[in-house]
Amino acid sequence: MVKIFLSHASEDKALLVRPLAHKLKSFGLQVWYDEFSLRAGDSLRRSIDDGLSKCSAGIVVLSPSFFSKEWPQRELDALYSAEVSGRSHIIPVWHEIDEQGVASYSPLLADRFAIFSSEGVKSVAEKIASQFNIPPKRSGSDLAEIIEGYLLLDDYSGDILFKMCQQRFMEMNAYKKAYIKFLGELTAGLSDDDLDDFPEDISTKIDLFLSRLKAILNIPDDVYLIADEPIGEQYIDSYLEDIGHWSSGTLSKKESEKLVMDLDTYEYDEYYILLNIPNFSISLEQRAILERIIIEFGCAFKEGYETVEKLCTQLRKIDQQPKKSKEKVTTNGAPL
Numbered sequence: 001m002v003k004i005f006l007s008h009a010s011e012d013k014a015l016l017v018r019p020l021a022h023k024l025k026s027f028g029l030q031v032w033y034d035e036f037s038l039r040a041g042d043s044l045r046r047s048i049d050d051g052l053s054k055c056s057a058g059i060v061v062l063s064p065s066f067f068s069k070e071w072p073q074r075e076l077d078a079l080y081s082a083e084v085s086g087r088s089h090i091i092p093v094w095h096e097i098d099e100q101g102v103a104s105y106s107p108l109l110a111d112r113f114a115i116f117s118s119e120g121v122k123s124v125a126e127k128i129a130s131q132f133n134i135p136p137k138r139s140g141s142d143l144a145e146i147i148e149g150y151l152l153l154d155d156y157s158g159d160i161l162f163k164m165c166q167q168r169f170m171e172m173n174a175y176k177k178a179y180i181k182f183l184g185e186l187t188a189g190l191s192d193d194d195l196d197d198f199p200e201d202i203s204t205k206i207d208l209f210l211s212r213l214k215a216i217l218n219i220p221d222d223v224y225l226i227a228d229e230p231i232g233e234q235y236i237d238s239y240l241e242d243i244g245h246w247s248s249g250t251l252s253k254k255e256s257e258k259l260v261m262d263l264d265t266y267e268y269d270e271y272y273i274l275l276n277i278p279n280f281s282i283s284l285e286q287r288a289i290l291e292r293i294i295i296e297f298g299c300a301f302k303e304g305y306e307t308v309e310k311l312c313t314q315l316r317k318i319d320q321q322p323k324k325s326k327e328k329v330t331t332n333g334a335p336l
Contacts, residue, residue: 002132005055005088006033007075009065016095016117017061023125024059025224026264027284028134055079055088059128061117063095067105091128093117129284136283137222140315143277143286147293147312150275151305162247166240168273171217175210176230182209222278224269231266246274249301256298260291270294285318 004024008017021033032055058079066072082088092109094102095117103110115127153161186202210227219225231239242259245251251259263270269279271287274294282290289311296307 002056002134003030003032003054004128005058005075005079006031006061007058007072007079008061009063009069009072011065012061012063012095016121019121020125022264023121024128026287027125027129028280028282028287029129029132030280055082056132057088058082058090059093060090061093061095062102062109063097064101091115091131093124134283136286137281138277140286140318143282143290144312144315146275146277147308150297151308162244164276165243165247165274168276169239169243169268171219172225172268172273173230173236175213175217175219175225176228178213179210179227180229182206220272220278222280223272224267224279226267228267243274246298249297249299249305251298253295253299256295259298260294286315289314
């Protein structure tokens with residue numbers, strides 16, 4: 001699995017970094033990003049070191065704020081070292097800065113191929129994702145058969161589909177609830193200084209607990225799952241009602257789009273919950289079609305499921321396309 005470290009200044013988080021991290025995740029890339037990867041109580045230094053050591057690439061958001069901070073530049077130094085050793089490579093994103101501005105801080109960075117944030121978050125994420133060959137774990141035909149199986153369900157069987165979606169949603173919420181409860185018990189009595197830098201044995205206990213919890217709840221490894229706050233009990237019924245309407249195809253298109261967006265925003269793997277297809281098991285091309293299938297499926301009761309069937313045909317056509325090799329580039333963007 002491709003793992004990316006996202007280095008940035010906190011001032012750039014709201015407008016660029018946070019939406020970029022979400023979009024990269026939706027494209028099937030595993031992103032080390034503080035809001036995703038730092039659990040309550042984690043050691044910041046140790047967690048960042050771990051993320052840097054395991055990354056396949058480093059996305060560096062270069063901006064005036066980035067160059068004014070010491071910590072992001074330390075991350076950049078670590079990424080340089082990883083690149084020199086061949087373990088990783090750096091992809092710069094220029095944000096509210098031009099070539100002259102970058103060159104005034106680092107002539108080497110100014111000479112590199114870069115992506116510009118002014119192109120928009122989606123375009124930036126697509127250009128980054130296109131540099132990685134992420135092979136799917138299932139063929140388009142296999143995915144189409146799963147979807148077509150749902151289309152064969154009658155009204156009674158459709159209730160079974162809802163129950164399966166409900167179970168997966170509740171299992172993911174139970175995972176998050178159990179984590180928060182376990183963390184509270186584990187950190188009871190610790191001082192603020194202790195919480196600033198967790199002892200390594202406590203971090204190990206957390207990792208072991210989460211691994212066992214996934215096994216107990218039968219959550220596959222390829223599911224996108226973050227150990228963070230669960231959806232509150234007061235909102236559960238509303239989500240389950242929407243999932244029920246989705247499974248029967250009785251949402252409006254806007255409601256179906258909103259359900260997908262809400263699940264994604266709260267870090268719940270919508271592909272797994274609604275289709276039983278984990279986020280990290282599919283390719284970029286498959287993901288784009290599956291997102292459309294989810295939206296169309298949720299509002300298809302009145303208009304029929306022809307659009308979903310056509311999208312299943314598109315999934316199968318992906319298998320017939322010749323495999324494209326990724327063209328490697330030098331640091332200044334020229335082909336090798």
